[in-house]
Each structure stands twice: as structure tokens, then as C-alpha cells.
Amino acid sequence: MTLDEVSLGQTVRVERVGGERAFRRRLLELGLVPGTPVQLVSVAPLGDPLELLVRGASLSIRRAEASSVSVARLEDSPSSALARPAVELADAGCARGAP
Amino acid sequence: VINEERPAHRALEPASHRERRRSKRPIVLLVGNPNTGKTTLFNRLTGENAKVGNYPGITVERRSGKLELADEQGTTTAVELVDVPGCYSLSARSSEEQIALEAVLGLDDFPAPELVVAVVDAGQLVRNLYLVLQLAELRVPFVIALNMIDESGPDAPRPEAIARVFGVPCVATDARRGAGIDGLKRAVRSALASAPVSSVGLDYPDALRTPIDRVAEALPPAWRGSVERDRALAMWALNSVEEDDELTGIPAELRERCAAAREQAAPRDIDLEIIATRYGFLDQSAKQFYQRIDPHPPKRRLSQRIDRALLHPVFGFAIFILVMLVIFQSLFAWADPAIRLLEDAAGALAELARARLPEGFLRDLVSEGLIAGVGNVVVFLPQIALLFLFVGLLEDSGYMARVAFLMDRIMRALGLHGRAFVPMLSGFACAVPAILATRTMERRRDRLLTMLVIPLMTCSARLPVYTLIIAALFPPTLLLGWLPVQGLLMVAMYLFSIAITLIAAAVLGRTAVKGRRVPLILELPPYRMPNLRTIARSVWERSFVFLKEAGTVILVCTIVLWALLSYPKPDPAAIGTTAPESRTPSAEHADQALAIEKSFGGQLGKAIEPALEPLGFDWKIGVGIIGAFAAREVFVSTLGLVYGIGKVEDDALPLRERIKRETDASGRPIYTPLMGLSLMVFFAVACQCMSTLAVVRRETKTWRWPAFMLAYMTGSAYLLSLLVYQGGRMLGFS
Numbered sequence: 008m009t010l011d012e013v014s015l016g017q018t019v020r021v022e023r024v025g026g027e028r029a030f031r032r033r034l035l036e037l038g039l040v041p042g043t044p045v046q047l048v049s050v051a052p053l054g055d056p057l058e059l060l061v062r063g064a065s066l067s068i069r070r071a072e073a074s075s076v077s078v079a080r081l082e083d084s085p086s087s088a089l090a091r092p093a094v095e096l097a098d099a100g101c102a103r104g105a106p
Numbered sequence: 107v108i109n110e111e112r113p114a115h116r117a118l119e120p121a122s123h124r125e126r127r128r129s130k131r132p133i134v135l136l137v138g139n140p141n142t143g144k145t146t147l148f149n150r151l152t153g154e155n156a157k158v159g160n161y162p163g164i165t166v167e168r169r170s171g172k173l174e175l176a177d178e179q180g181t182t183t184a185v186e187l188v189d190v191p192g193c194y195s196l197s198a199r200s201s202e203e204q205i206a207l208e209a210v211l212g213l214d215d216f217p218a219p220e221l222v223v224a225v226v227d228a229g230q231l232v233r234n235l236y237l238v239l240q241l242a243e244l245r246v247p248f249v250i251a252l253n254m255i256d257e258s259g260p261d262a263p264r265p266e267a268i269a270r271v272f273g274v275p276c277v278a279t280d281a282r283r284g285a286g287i288d289g290l291k292r293a294v295r296s297a298l299a300s301a302p303v304s305s306v307g308l309d310y311p312d313a314l315r316t317p318i319d320r321v322a323e324a325l326p327p328a329w330r331g332s333v334e335r336d337r338a339l340a341m342w343a344l345n346s347v348e349e350d351d352e353l354t355g356i357p358a359e360l361r362e363r364c365a366a367a368r369e370q371a372a373p374r375d376i377d378l379e380i381i382a383t384r385y386g387f388l389d390q391s392a393k394q395f396y397q398r399i400d401p402h403p404p405k406r407r408l409s410q411r412i413d414r415a416l417l418h419p420v421f422g423f424a425i426f427i428l429v430m431l432v433i434f435q436s437l438f439a440w441a442d443p444a445i446r447l448l449e450d451a452a453g454a455l456a457e458l459a460r461a462r463l464p465e466g467f468l469r470d471l472v473s474e475g476l477i478a479g480v481g482n483v484v485v486f487l488p489q490i491a492l493l494f495l496f497v498g499l500l501e502d503s504g505y506m507a508r509v510a511f512l513m514d515r516i517m518r519a520l521g522l523h524g525r526a527f528v529p530m531l532s533g534f535a536c537a538v539p540a541i542l543a544t545r546t547m548e549r550r551r552d553r554l555l556t557m558l559v560i561p562l563m564t565c566s567a568r569l570p571v572y573t574l575i576i577a578a579l580f581p582p583t584l585l586l587g588w589l590p591v592q593g594l595l596m597v598a599m600y601l602f603s604i605a606i607t608l609i610a611a612a613v614l615g616r617t618a619v620k621g622r623r624v625p626l627i628l629e630l631p632p633y634r635m636p637n638l639r640t641i642a643r644s645v646w647e648r649s650f651v652f653l654k655e656a657g658t659v660i661l662v663c664t665i666v667l668w669a670l671l672s673y674p675k676p677d678p679a680a681i682g683t684t685a686p687e688s689r690t691p692s693a694e695h696a697d698q699a700l701a702i703e704k705s706f707g708g709q710l711g712k713a714i715e716p717a718l719e720p721l722g723f724d725w726k727i728g729v730g731i732i733g734a735f736a737a738r739e740v741f742v743s744t745l746g747l748v749y750g751i752g753k754v755e756d757d758a759l760p761l762r763e764r765i766k767r768e769t770d771a772s773g774r775p776i777y778t779p780l781m782g783l784s785l786m787v788f789f790a791v792a793c794q795c796m797s798t799l800a801v802v803r804r805e806t807k808t809w810r811w812p813a814f815m816l817a818y819m820t821g822s823a824y825l826l827s828l829l830v831y832q833g834g835r836m837l838g839f840s
Contacts, residue, residue, distance in 0.1 A: 028348060028377070029199050030625040035381040036195040037627070038233045043385075048410065052419035053515035056626060063406060064230045065630035067511050069518075072625045 010073035018046040019078035026075035038062040131186045133217050138225030139234050140192035141631035143253045146640050147281035148189045158647050166202050175295040196240045197345040200352040221297050222248035228255045229405055231263050232388045239384050242272050242304035243338035249297045250276040251290050257405045263395040271391045274302040308387050311379055317367035324360040344376050409632040433496045437489050437535035444488035452481025479664030483657040486538050487649055493532050493539040494648045498641030504631045520608055521615030523552040533563035537798045555619045559611045561798045564603040567738040571789050574742050578762040579782035603790050659800035667736050671707040676700055699750035707732050721827040722781035734794045780839045784831040792823035
């Protein structure tokens with residue numbers, strides 16, 4: 008699943024950030040490293056761009072670019088995932104990035 | 107096309123200038139992410155004395171101010187505090203983004219700082235600490251200001267824990283209310299003596315070790331320092347350098363090694379490995395910073411509730427339109443009394459000079475050139491101040507990012523950034539403040555493209571011209587019995603200007619300012635109460651910079667235009683022989699008309715007449731067009747002088763009647779509806795405004811872009827007018 012396919016209000020976990028290198032690097036540096044939970048908070052009234060909640064910050068990217076971010080559903084429900092500390096989820100990602 | 111002018115600029119800076127800057131007070135940098143309250147903190151620390159300058163050779167502004175630090179004995183030391191443009195990371199694609207690294211390390215022409223103050227938003231700690239971690243790895247001395255601590259409530263991160271992890275002092279501050287400022291000053295003072303350097307070391311994957319060392323070997327000698335610093339810089343290069351980046355000062359060897367390292371690592375992604383390791387470290391450390399992590403801080407929850415209204419498909423747009431209407435109305439109408447006051451003051455001052463000074467060149471220069479020129483400059487201040495007040499309110503409250511969010515879909519279709527909307531809208535009032543407001547966009551390409559198309563919007567200075575032409579040449583009749591022809595034409599001119607602007611944006615975005623389109627990544631900061639002090643200061647700074655840098659150009663141009671239309675003075679024998687007292691006003695006006703005809707401007711008008719003829723214009727209109735370069739509405743008063751009507755104030759009725767009677771050599775009227783249309787098209791598109799060119803020069807730091815603007819706008823205007831006039835004649839109109 009990619010980030011543009013997420014339904015409104017749903018929280019997912021980043022698996023891989025693709026797309027053009029400068030864009031990918033910027034998203035990673037803003038904290039969208041694999042394992043980080045991301046919630047689709049809203050969609051602009053004209054259908055684009057999207058508003059995401061990442062690490063307590065609201066970021067907006069366009070659908071076209073969101074389609075290059077692969078995400079996975081959280082096994083548990085979104086509400087309980089949000090109550091969990093972000094750090095635990097992110098650990099998994101950095102273990103993959105830094106063996 | 108975008109960043110190539112930088113080295114030349116650097117070479118131009120005299121060495122003595124650089125020396126002077128180095129020998130001044132010790133330098134302390136303020137570094138941090140955007141929206142961390144960095145500017146407010148800067149203002150708190152420096153009091154009222156910021157200087158606005160420029161980084162060497164580039165168009166990024168450098169704000170600096172004196173920070174005074176008192177010790178227990180009461181002796182004060184002063185340092186120069188420099189506000190580095192907000193950034194999320196030190197890694198860079200463009201030379202503008204590269205400033206952060208160069209400023210922090212004192213590379214190239216940048217004076218080496220004694221200390222860095224890293225400002226972090228306590229509400230978004232981990233992401234803010236990414237930049238701090240880069241500083242730590244570079245082994246620069248720094249202290250951390252944990253700002254906006256008030257917004258985190260009882261779950262605020264603990265500064266002692268952050269200080270422990272990084273091994274440098276960390277002070278909690280609330281710049282808006284001024285809390286923690288003294289503590290920060292104390293920390294800065296003692297850090298200036300002790301130069302606290304972090305010893306943080308991260309466990310990067312083993313596979314990264316070889317590429318990092320290989321790249322570190324190719325670093326320029328001036329960059330090198332400790333082993334740790336070299337490694338950190340090697341990672342910076344691995345993250346930043348790519349084939350088509352716009353960085354400066356990267357040796358070819360370094361480029362090659364970065365490319366080779368990335369290639370060898372494939373399919374592994376070096377960027378991801380470096381960044382993920384850093385976030386891994388920060389996420390681990392974050393457990394120590396908090397008692398409890400609240401992924402939805404209260405500030406964010408409140409913002410989301412506000413967003414539900416402000417980003418609503420119906421109410422959101424309604425509020426948006428309302429806000430934009432208020433801004434537009436204020437620029438268009440509310441600034442008017444202040445503008446009139448300034449104009450009247452300049453007029454009164456000119457009268458005074460005329461009365462006091464002895465007749466002659468000096469009197470004319472002072473009253474008609476100098477004072478008029480100063481008047482032409484200050485007349486922009488009300489609109490500049492108002493626009494920057496609104497821009498400040500929008501930025502500071504967080505609404506500007508929502509404007510970009512709401513309008514992105516539309517603006518993107520034009521190749522423009524969502525943030526270009528407010529400057530573009532302001533262009534309907536006046537291009538000068540609108541161009542200054544393009545600063546709200548980060549990327550140079552977005553700024554440049556917006557600047558180039560803003561002067562095509564129907565600004566208020568075009569209205570007197572349109573009004574004159576429409577009222578004189580088109581009948582006040584109703585089309586189909588209910589549509590007023592004159593009003594319809596005015597609306598048509600607005601629509602025409604919007605269409606031309608959109609076309610120009612699409613064309614220029616693919617040609618002159620190509621640059622790579624970087625995908626949008628927009629942060630929507632939480633809503634905050636705007637800080638009026640910060641805004642007032644930015645209004646003052648913007649006005650001052652305009653006066654200082656664009657004002658001189660406008661002043662000089664006014665004097666040149668005045669001289670063009672006043673010299674050479676006609677032979678006294680040719681003009682009225684009667685004594686001045688007994689001259690009738692009409693005789694005086696006839697003298698004025700003769701004087702302007704014989705002037706350089708008049709001669710120039712006649713010289714370009716053959717070029718203007720295909721558009722339906724004669725030399726008198728040519729003179730009007732030359733005069734209109736001071737400001738478009740001057741066209742009307744210049745025509746008044748040319749036709750011997752004298753000063754045309756608000757009531758242009760005599761001028762209207764006069765131009766209707768104007769005929770060419772064969773007795774045909776010159777001012778026909780078709781010619782009027784051609785003239786309006788010319789005024790809609792031509793770059794008839796020296797002040798616009800002066801501010802573009804100020805914002806781009808080169809004459810190339812204003813020259814390009816003049817050429818593309820006036821060239822298109824000529825072609826379009828030609829098309830209208832000749833096409834109209836072919837279709838049988840006159």
C-alpha cells in the first residue's frame with residue numbers, strides 16, 4: 008500500500024520512501040524513516056495535497072509524491088497505536104537501517 | 107540558469123571588507139528549524155538593534171544584532187548574534203541551503219563563529235534534534251535553547267536530560283513571553299569561555315565506514331579538522347552532493363568519490379542508512395527526555411480543531427476569501443489617505459523649495475527632481491508597511507502555510523508555489539510591495555518566477571490610464587440595453603491581465619526560470635498568537651531596506667526622467683515674450699508644451715515615432731510613455747503637459763476633450779477606439795515602472811533580471827498592441 012491510498016484518519020507505518028532523491032532525503036530527514044507511524048489527517052478541499060501527522064508535526068505533500076511512499080497497516084487499531092510512544096515503533100525501522 | 111552568479115559576486119567583495127568583518131565582535135549564530143520561534147528569540151536577545159544585510163554574493167538576507175552579556179561583576183561583553191535562515195538539516199541541494207553549513211563552520215568568506223545557539227521546538231523535539239545532532243557530530247561548540255517550552259505543559263521534555271545526552275548546556279526558554287532569556291544569556295556567556303563541544307558518537311553500519319573515509323580524504327583542506335568533523339562532513343557530502351545539485355565549492359574529486367560510494371553501495375541507500383541511524387539514536391535518547399511521551403501534544407490538538415474549520419471545503423474557502431479581501435482592500439483603499447498625505451507633503455516641500463531658492467538649475471533640480479524623487483520613493487511605504495503587517499500576521503499565526511495548502515492545487519497548475527498567492531493578489535494593488543513579499547517563498551526559483559509575473563497584474567497605477575482612455579474614446583452606452591460598455595471594458599482589462607499573467611507564468615516557468623521543480627513538502631505549524639513586536643520589527647526592517655536599497659535607484663531614475671523632459675530648455679525667444687505676471691494660463695501651458703516638445707524626451711518621442719506608428723501612436727503618446735516610466739499614472743499628467751493643458755489633477759475632463767480633437771497630418775483623428783484598445787493593451791503588458799525594476803534588482807542582486815523583465819514585458823506589449831491595432835484595421839475597425 009502507498010501513502011496516497013490511506014483512508015482519512017488512518018495511521019500506518021512507513022516501510023520505504025521512494026521517489027526523487029532530494030525529495031526522499033528531505034522526507035527522511037523530517038523523520039519519515041521506516042517504522043515511523045504516519046496518520047493521514049486531512050486532504051485539501053481541492054483533493055490535493057495531503058496533510059500528514061508525523062512525529063507530532065503536520066506535514067503536507069502532494070498525492071503524486073505520496074504514491075512513492077510505501078506504508079503498511081498497523082496490526083492494531085489506529086487509536087491504540089497513537090497512544091503508544093512513537094519511539095518503540097521507530098526502533099524497528101532503525102534496526103533495519105542500521106544493522 | 108539559477109545560481110551561477112555567486113562566484114563572481116564573491117570575487118567582487120574587497121578583501122579589506124572581509125578583514126573588517128573578521129576583526130569585529132565575536133560571532134554567535136542562531137540556528138534552528140523553521141517555526142521554532144527563532145526570530146522572536148533573536149529579537150529578545152538583541153533588543154532593538156538588528157542590521158539587515160546579505161550573505162556574500164547571494165540573495166539570502168543576513169540579520170545580525172548586538173547581544174550584550176553581563177557577568178556577576180557587572181561587566182558586559184558584546185557579541186554579534188547572527189540569525190541563520192531556518193533549516194531542517196544542514197544537508198543541501200542549493201547554494202542557499204549551503205549557507206547553514208558554511209556559516210556554522212566559518213567556511214569560505216563566512217567568519218568563523220565562536221558559538222552556535224541551536225533553537226529547538228520543545229513540542230517537536232526529536233525532529234528538531236536532528237539538526238542539533240549534525241552540529242554535535244561536526245564538533246562545533248554549541249548550546250541548546252529548548253524553546254516554546256510553555257506549549258508542552260506538564261509533559262515538557264527535561265533540559266537536563268538533553269544536556270546530558272549531547273554533553274552541552276541546554277536551557278528551557280519561552281521567547282514569546284521572555285522566560286528563560288537570562289538563563290540562556292548566562293549559558294552563552296560561560297560557553298564562550300568553555301566552548302562546549304559534544305562527544306556524541308553514533309554506531310553507523312560497518313558498511314558505511316569505508317565510503318565515509320574515502321570521501322573524507324577528498325574534502326577541501328579548508329574544511330578539515332578533527333577526525334570526527336571530517337567524518338561528519340563526509341556524511342554531509344554523501345547526503346548532499348548529486349549530479350545536478352547547485353552547490354558551490356565542491357571539488358571534482360569529492361564529487362566523484364561521493365558518486366562512486368553511492369554506486370558501490372547500491373542497492374543499499376546511503377542516505378537512508380545515515381538518516382535512519384541518526385533517528386534511531388534520537389528515538390532511543392528521547393526516552394530519557396520525557397516522563398511520558400504524548401504523541402498528540404495539546405497544541406497540536408487545538409490546531410487540528412481550528413483546521414477543521416479553516417480547511418473546510420466550504421467555510422475554509424469562505425474564510426480564505428474574506429481574509430484575502432481584507433488584505434486586498436487595505437492595500438487598494440486603506441493605504442490611500444497615507445499615500446495622499448505623503449504626496450501632498452512632497453508637493454508642499456517642492457513649493458517651498460521653489461519659493462526659497464533663486465531661479466535656475468539648482469532650484470529646478472531640487473524642487474522638480476530631488477523632492478519629486480523622494481516623494482516617488484516614500485509613496486510606496488504605506489502599502490509596503492500594510493502588506494508586511496499582513497504577511498507577518500499570516501506567517502506568525504500559521505495561516506500562511508494553510509493558504510499554500512488550500513491554493514496548491516490551483517497554483518501548481520500555473521507552475522507557481524502555493525505561497526505565491528498573497529504576493530500575486532497584492533500585485534493587483536501595486537507590484538512594488540508584492541515583489542518584496544515574494545520573500546515568503548523559500549526557493550529562489552519560486553521567488554523569481556513570481557516576481558517576473560507580478561507586474562502583469564492590473565495594478566492601481568494603470569487605472570487612471572484606463573479611465574482616461576475609456577472615458578474619452580468609448581461611449582457611455584449600454585450594450586444589449588443593459589451592459590455598460592465602459593464598465594465592461596474595465597472588467598475586460600482585468601481579465602486580460604489575469605490571462606496574460608497565467609500564460610507568462612506557464613511560459614517563463616518552462617524557459618527562463620527552468621530550474622528543477624522540487625516536490626512540495628510543506629509544514630503546517632500549529633496555530634499561534636502572532637507576536638506583534640516581531641511583526642512590527644519586520645515591517646520596520648522591510649521598509650528601511652526598501653528605502654535604502656530600492657529608494658536610491660528610484661530617486662536617480664526620477665531625476666533622469668525629469669532631466670529628459672526638462673532639458674534642453676527652449677530658446678527664451680521662442681516662448682512667450684510677455685512678462686510672466688501678465689501671461690495668461692493658456693499661454694503658459696503653450697510654453698510648457700513647446701518646452702516638452704523640444705526636450706530630450708520630446709526628441710526621443712519623435713525619434714521612436716516610426717516604431718510606434720504601427721501601434722497607432724504618435725510622438726506625443728511616445729513622450730507620455732516615456733514619462734510613464736516614472737509610474738504609469740504619470741502618463742496622464744505628461745499628456746496634459748504635451749497638449750498644453752497644464753497640470754491634470756483628478757479631473758481629466760479637459761484632457762479627454764482635447765485628445766478627442768487630436769488629428770494626424772491628414773486630418774484623421776488619432777484617438778480612435780481601436781487605438782485606445784491598442785494603448786490599453788500596451789499599458790497592461792509593458793513594463794512601465796522603474797520602481798518595479800528597482801525592487802527586482804534589490805531582490806535578485808543583479809541587473810540581469812530587471813533587464814530581462816523590461817525586455818520580455820515591453821517586447822510582448824509591443825507585439826500584442828501591434829496585433830490589436832493592425833488586426834483591428836484589417837477587420838475594418840478604425
